[in-house]
Amino acid sequence: MPLSDFLGALKDNPYFGAGFGLVGLGTAMAIARKSAQLGMIAFRRHYMITLEVPSKDKSYQWLLSWITKHAKHTQHLSVETSYLQHESGRVHTQFDFLPSPGNHIIWYQRKWIRVERTREKQMIDLHTGTPWESVTFTALGRDRQIFFNLLQEARELALKQQEGRTVMYTAMGSEWRPFGCPRRRRPLTSVILERGLAEKLVDDVKDFIANPKWYADRGIPYRRGYLLHGPPGCGKSSFITALAGKLEYSICLMSLSDRSLSDDRLNHLLSVAPEQSIILLEDVDAAFVSRELATENPAAYQGMGRLTFSGLLNALDGVASTEARIVFMTTNYIDRLDPALIRPGRVDLKQYVGYCSHWQLTQMFQRFYPTEPSGQGEKFAERALAVSQSISAAQVQGHFMLNKQDPQGAIDNVAEIGH
Numbered sequence: 001m002p003l004s005d006f007l008g009a010l011k012d013n014p015y016f017g018a019g020f021g022l023v024g025l026g027t028a029m030a031i032a033r034k035s036a037q038l039g040m041i042a043f044r045r046h047y048m049i050t051l052e053v054p055s056k057d058k059s060y061q062w063l064l065s066w067i068t069k070h071a072k073h074t075q076h077l078s079v080e081t082s083y084l085q086h087e088s089g090r091v092h093t094q095f096d097f098l099p100s101p102g103n104h105i106i107w108y109q110r111k112w113i114r115v116e117r118t119r120e121k122q123m124i125d126l127h128t129g130t131p132w133e134s135v136t137f138t139a140l141g142r143d144r145q146i147f148f149n150l151l152q153e154a155r156e157l158a159l160k161q162q163e164g165r166t167v168m169y170t171a172m173g174s175e176w177r178p179f180g181c182p183r184r185r186r187p188l189t190s191v192i193l194e195r196g197l198a199e200k201l202v203d204d205v206k207d208f209i210a211n212p213k214w215y216a217d218r219g220i221p222y223r224r225g226y227l228l229h230g231p232p233g234c235g236k237s238s239f240i241t242a243l244a245g246k247l248e249y250s251i252c253l254m255s256l257s258d259r260s261l262s263d264d265r266l267n268h269l270l271s272v273a274p275e276q277s278i279i280l281l282e283d284v285d286a287a288f289v290s291r292e293l294a295t296e297n298p299a300a301y302q303g304m305g306r307l308t309f310s311g312l313l314n315a316l317d318g319v320a321s322t323e324a325r326i327v328f329m330t331t332n333y334i335d336r337l338d339p340a341l342i343r344p345g346r347v348d349l350k351q352y353v354g355y356c357s358h359w360q361l362t363q364m365f366q367r368f369y370p371t372e373p374s375g376q377g378e379k380f381a382e383r384a385l386a387v388s389q390s391i392s393a394a395q396v397q398g399h400f401m402l403n404k405q406d407p408q409g410a411i412d413n414v415a416e417i418g419h
């Protein structure tokens with residue numbers, strides 16, 4: 001069907017023609033025309049299909065990307081800006097064009113489809129604090145298959161964009177929303193923990209994921225909690241990101257010190273986390289001090305947000321689903337955590353991730369300067385440990401960056417690490 005006929009059909013359709021108006025009442029001609037039009041309207045009402053997708057539906061973001069890809073010639077765009085942090089720490093700004101609110105026409109599977117993106121100025125989605133939006137697809141015919149195909153294609157497109165990447169979600173209201181663009185997966189080998197440690201953790205998580213029946217048979221909730229603790233910059237967060245990449249999981253990042261977080265909201269968020277995701281609660285000590293400390297000095301800990309300690313415990317206990325639910329927590333100060341938070345069932349595996357050992361320093365050197373003879377890595381490690389026993393991997397990385405082209409300099413100037 002030519003595009004002009006399709007647009008005409010849309011115009012007369014009672015659902016979409018609002019605002020176009022009907023003309024010519026008052027004369028016989030007009031009446032005849034009107035009844036013909038009504039006939040057409042009835043016809044179109046039965047022979048046009050529509051699909052409305054509200055912004056809170058999972059497929060909404062996929063569909064926007066799909067529309068952008070198909071409505072290549074649309075001149076009406078809106079922009080979505082995100083900041084991406086590279087492993088080097090450099091921040092890169094990315095602009096993604098999306099179809100703007102309004103109408104777009106797309107030719108798809110030998111049919112014209114009208115796409116109408118609407119944004120309600122008056123209505124705010126109370127869960128996310130963003131304007132209420134929806135996108136409506138209209139096509140001729142009665143075959144819904146076209147919409148199934150379209151949804152399927154949009155989903156595949158989104159998955160393709162995520163291939164080899166880790167999606168990070170953050171909590172927005174009572175939902176999880178992707179944060180920035182999916183990041184390139186960080187290889188596990190790029191995070192050098194103490195010898196055997198990464199393997200031990202990966203095996204534990206894999207074993208957990210592979211054995212839902214073990215939990216079901218014993219009536220134990222299918223979840224596992226991990227706590228990585230230790231000084232800053234030793235690789236806790238980097239390891240969790242790399243682990244998620246390895247498992248092809250996404251990460252739901254949550255800050256417990258977020259003041260808008262209440263017991264109910266946390267509970268809800270944990271129960272609706274996307275499939276195949278790791279929930280990451282960073283710096284748990286920052287939000288909660290041991291209850292004893294709080295009792296000793298209540299004034300110092302007043303106004304720490306609406307989330308209560310018992311609310312957190314309940315939320316963690318309530319995280320039960322048929323899906324493997326993995327919660328990682330990190331802290332620099334395990335001694336500040338209340339024992340109730342880290343008892344088995346809430347935290348099943350506690351792991352110290354500490355300063356660099358001789359082995360780690362050697363590995364890091366060899367990885368950074370792969371063409372250097374192996375003895376050099378050993379030499380670097382010995383000298384570094386003679387300077388200090390408390391060197392974090394982040395400090396080593398910084399030192400190597402300063403001596404990017406100069407491995408010998410990295411050894412000779414080892415005393416400058418961390419300065």
Ligand SMILES: Nc1ncnc2c1ncn2[C@@H]1O[C@H](COP(=O)(O)OP(=O)(O)OP(=O)(O)O)[C@@H](O)[C@H]1O
Pocket residue numbers: 087190191192193230231232233234235236237238239330331332393394395397
């Ligand atoms: N074991 C490691 N191997 C390789 N790089 C590391 C390692 N640990 C830290 N880094 C580098 O140091 C930086 C900071 O590391 P990361 O955020 O993972 O540390 P962290 O232990 O989570 O620190 P914090 O406790 O402050 O959150 C990152 O850029 C990371 O690439």
